[in-house]
Amino acid sequence: MALARTLAVGVIGVDGHLVEVEAHLAGGLPGLALIGLPDAALAEARDRIRAAVLNSGQKWPDERITVGLFPATLPKSGSGFDLAMALAILAAAGAVPVPEPRHRVLLGELALDGRVRPVRGVLPAVLAAVDAGVTRVVVPTRNAAEAALVPGAQVEPVPDLRSAIGLLRGEYEPEPVPARYPADGGRAGVDALDLADVAGQSRGRLAVEVAAAGGHHLYLQGPPGGGKTMLADRLPGLLPDLDLAAAIEVTAVHSVAGVLPADTPLVSRPPYRSPHHSATPAALVGAGTTTIRPGLACQAHRGVLFLDEAAEFSRTALDALRQPLESGTIEIARARMTTRFPARFLLVLAANPCPCARARAAGANACECPSAVRRRYQARLSGPLLDRIDLQIEVGAPSRAELRADSGTAESSAVVAQRVAAARTAMRSRLRGTPWRTNAEVPGAVLRRNWPLPPEVTSAADRAYETGSLTARGLDRVLRVAWTLADLEGAGRPGPAQLGLALDLRIPGRSR
Incomplete structure (x- = not known):
């Protein structure tokens, strides 16, 4: 009987959650059981992982394998857990050193030939890992530039499962990935x-x-x-x-x-x-x-x-x-x-x-x-x-x-x-x-409380509200537009001219 743990990240919405991947090998009929609320894409990882391990020159354990994703109550989806599960199984089988769970996060989808494919949500996943204190992240090569955007992250890109195994064995040293930003600020278009x-x-x-x-x-x-x-x-x-x-x-x-x-x-x-x-x-x-x-x-x-x-x-x-x-x-x-x-x-x-x-x-x-x-x-x-x-x-x-x-x-x-x-x-x-x-x-209540305007400035908007041309929400929005007009003109605060123009831009046909 052998047990090994790795660390991955599950992304729900744009929030990442650390997921502990446990692999347990025991006697019995050979097979792989996956537990921990996996979805259909994750349940298919059994066949992807087995083929990737064999095509990477490793022996598949001829034992009863149980892979658990914890916390068990957190829904897991997608194929980004493949790499963490494969290395946990190999570590439990003694093919690679047993990694310290808090040492690094493993992200990536495995192809049948062992290549590590890119996945969605790498940036929020790395953000969650760094926030939790795990700074070393193993990601697919094509996701490396995205992962490097997170300050404090030490990105370790791997092109395939062989490289990931060599990384854990100390036989593979990935090149550092610097953060890359658009040279023109993205304004070309x-x-x-x-x-x-x-x-x-x-x-x-x-x-x-x-x-x-x-x-x-x-x-x-x-x-x-x-x-x-x-x-x-x-x-x-x-x-x-x-x-x-x-x-x-x-x-x-x-x-x-x-x-x-x-x-x-x-x-x-x-x-x-x-x-x-x-x-x-x-x-x-x-x-x-x-x-x-x-x-x-x-x-x-x-x-x-x-x-x-x-x-x-x-x-x-x-x-x-x-x-x-x-x-x-x-x-x-x-x-x-x-x-x-x-x-x-x-x-x-x-x-x-x-x-x-x-x-x-x-x-x-x-x-x-x-x-x-x-x-x-x-x-x-x-x-x-x-x-x-x-x-x-x-x-x-x-x-x-x-x-x-x-x-x-x-x-x-x-x-x-x-x-x-x-x-x-x-x-x-x-x-x-x-x-x-x-x-x-800015909420209307905060705008009126923190930056109040005198009645002689807001009189036109108040009349529009009293006659039903503006709702209470519309009145707040007119005040916000008036502040923007004042900011564009470099004025300290809106005056009657800015309030009047804000009304003209709010009520179609008012100026005609």
Whole structure:
């Protein structure tokens, strides 16, 4: 009878949990029993591990093998436990030295020929290991750059099971893996889209600038060809680079989702997601039974989620975003587990005024849609959802005069991005010592208590609230936008002009 232990990490959502892998060899009919709440992919590890061990030149123990994954009450999923289980079995059989369980963490999926394949969720797994005091992590070679992003981690990449066995025997010394960061900050893609290209939409460019500066949600309504999609596509180029903490947070989500590019281990730019209008609620917020994967809204964390043709999305899919717009998180409950993903994204909606989309393009009488059809079309964006959108503007088709006036005079993305960065700096200074980063994240009660404004400044917003043009939530959002406008102008606090403009950007048609 022999017993050996190794250490792995199970990832639930974006949180890693240390898992102790025990292998016990005893007399009886040869076979392998796996216990500890494994899922189907993990249960298939029996055949993968046996073939990998044999094809790596090792003898498979001809005994009764029991492999336990502890804590037994924690659900285990995926194939990332293969390497830890294989080495625990070989250690129990005496083929390799028995490793100290707290010495290193082992992560990786085994191919039948013994190669160690990359797995999802390496970054949150290594973060959990380092937080628990285990700094040496053995990972697949293709995951090494991702694992090296964690400060304090000593990454030991292995291409195959033979190398992992040699590592435990002291016969293989992997090369150190330095942390790699994008040389250009990841701006190459966004710099190709310039805000100056959107001619004749000065109001739309202002709304996009305010949204980028304060992290405010934006709704653009107007006919086709007015520039709604162009404005949304250029919004990410105005956002500043992610700081290291936010970049690691976003990279962890993308790692779990399996969308992290192999050549870009760190997501240093705010992500941008633009799903097709046929996307389901599960695609937006995440889904799964034994393994829950983050949806597109979670993948847009600290970035932009753009829903073009928003009225064509299902009502259920749109309303699924209401809760994360307030809390910044998405919680998915299943029978075996409850998973929470971060989802602090900037939502941009773009929609036509009616199904035929000619209400504004050719005059009020050009629309062929009955009033009931128009109401049903616009009602797909529910009142509670729109009430959570800070900026709501109409983007009309620009005239020739407006196009000529903007020719060569519209500000570039680089110029606007500098103002956005300066406004973000002012916000950080004001919000220092709080858990919030932008004006859009500050709760209304805290904003009124810590940074109160005199009645003569808020009088216009108060009147709008009393007449029913604003809800209590809408009033808070107008105040947040006013603070962002003040930050963009370099003012210490908002005045009546900023409150008035915030109202104009909140209530469509108010300025006309």
